[in-house]
């Protein structure tokens with residue numbers, strides 16, 4: 186008899202929580218329109234803004250570094266730094282110069298080809314994790330805010 190009462194109490198408890206869940210259910214907000222992955226053409230990485238295009242097969246081509254502040258295309262200078270761990274005692278670095286501000290924006294390890302491979306890998310990682318969608322939505326938001334009248 187006690188067991189029976191517990192069963193009723195349990196089942197009525199389940200019923201009420203189900204009912205209240207059903208009553209609380211609200212219509213889902215409209216999901217945002219799907220994005221075209223080809224709209225992902227720029228991002229910030231290693232302190233620089235990187236932009237690229239897609240060829241007709243959808244491959245990333247022409248990766249170009251821009252100044253993250255003024256968006257001028259930065260000039261590149263190849264250089265080397267002492268590094269006792271390498272055979273020649275030097276390692277390649279690339280210096281990114283903004284001609285608008287007349288200042289070095291960044292110095293990254295590797296020659297420019299090696300750096301663009303790293304950038305390309307990061308672009309692929311952002312595709313795989315779908316993080317590119319957040320980046321594109323943020324860019325769309327900041328663009329529409331910039332267009333708004335002051």
Ligand SMILES: [Zn+2]
Pocket residue numbers: 252253254255256257283284285286
């Ligand atoms: Zn600049």
